[in-house]
Amino acid sequence: MAGLHVRHRKTVALDSLDLDFGPGVHGLLGPNGAGKTSLIRVLATVAAPTGGRVEMLGEDIGDPRGRAAVRRRLGYLPQEFGYYPGFTVREFVAYMAWLKEMPAADTPAAVERAVARVGLADRIDAKIKTLSGGMVRRVGIAQAIVNEPKVLFLDEPTAGLDPEQRVEFREMLRELGATATVLVSTHLVEDVAAACTEVTLIAAGRLAYRGTPDSLTALGTTADGIGDNPIERGYTAALRAHRESAAVREVAAR
Numbered sequence: 001m002a003g004l005h006v007r008h009r010k011t012v013a014l015d016s017l018d019l020d021f022g023p024g025v026h027g028l029l030g031p032n033g034a035g036k037t038s039l040i041r042v043l044a045t046v047a048a049p050t051g052g053r054v055e056m057l058g059e060d061i062g063d064p065r066g067r068a069a070v071r072r073r074l075g076y077l078p079q080e081f082g083y084y085p086g087f088t089v090r091e092f093v094a095y096m097a098w099l100k101e102m103p104a105a106d107t108p109a110a111v112e113r114a115v116a117r118v119g120l121a122d123r124i125d126a127k128i129k130t131l132s133g134g135m136v137r138r139v140g141i142a143q144a145i146v147n148e149p150k151v152l153f154l155d156e157p158t159a160g161l162d163p164e165q166r167v168e169f170r171e172m173l174r175e176l177g178a179t180a181t182v183l184v185s186t187h188l189v190e191d192v193a194a195a196c197t198e199v200t201l202i203a204a205g206r207l208a209y210r211g212t213p214d215s216l217t218a219l220g221t222t223a224d225g226i227g228d229n230p231i232e233r234g235y236t237a238a239l240r241a242h243r244e245s246a247a248v249r250e251v252a253a254r
């Protein structure tokens with residue numbers, strides 16, 4: 001993507017962002033209001049940017065035909081996902097497969113595979129309204145992966161999962177990252193350390209840091225950050241360094 005700009009009324013959520021994501025699992029980190037959801041919504045083609053260009057899977061998503069082609073190969077779990085409480089898990093995931101224009105003949109097996117992958121095979125015919133919050137989150141992940149997407153966007157996917165499910169989820173992320181580009185927004189720095197191949201940190205709509213989880217951890221052992229473990233210290237140190245250089249640039253521009 002190049003020069004990506006998103007504005008919500010007077011708030012600039014993304015400020016001329018230039019980024020590329022290759023195969024693997026990318027952790028998207030940043031403080032509240034950094035612009036993570038705004039970025040994911042544009043990449044998932046549910047919101048149009050106010051400026052800039054995004055190319056994905058060889059298509060320009062600013063073009064309706066490119067967007068339609070990408071949507072069939074894309075998976076998206078929104079931060080808050082809407083579902084029909086009276087639907088069963090099977091019905092809901094099948095409905096999402098239909099929206100993604102999957103061939104009807106492939107859908108039943110694909111639904112069962114996706115639901116099994118998130119550990120809900122035994123609840124596939126339960127109504128969603130009877131599931132716990134963490135299980136509903138897993139239904140959200142199942143609908144995102146039902147079409148075996150080449151690009152997958154997950155906005156806070158581990159919110160509401162219990163510790164055991166989070167560990168299982170990280171394992172699934174690593175598997176998904178072997179064949180797809182996965183972008184995961186999270187506040188849980190330890191999820192990033194465990195499952196991501198690359199970390200992108202944004203702050204106030206700009207790129208603040210990019211590197212591997214190991215390089216962020218290394219930063220936490222040498223730089224002056226705060227946190228309970230090296231990667232958390234790396235995160236806070238990178239954020240601080242970015243804010244200091246942004247302040248210097250602002251003074252210089254006056």
Ligand SMILES: Nc1ncnc2c1ncn2[C@@H]1O[C@H](COP(=O)(O)OP(=O)(O)OP(=O)(O)O)[C@@H](O)[C@H]1O
Nearest residue numbers: 008009011013030031032033034035036037038039
């Ligand atoms: N619909 C909206 N109307 C007005 N302002 C918005 C809207 N959506 C987002 N914003 C603003 O845009 C900025 C970026 O928000 P965004 O939700 O993308 O951040 P985030 O990094 O996902 O935050 P969080 O970690 O809290 O989920 C924030 O200042 C937010 O207040």
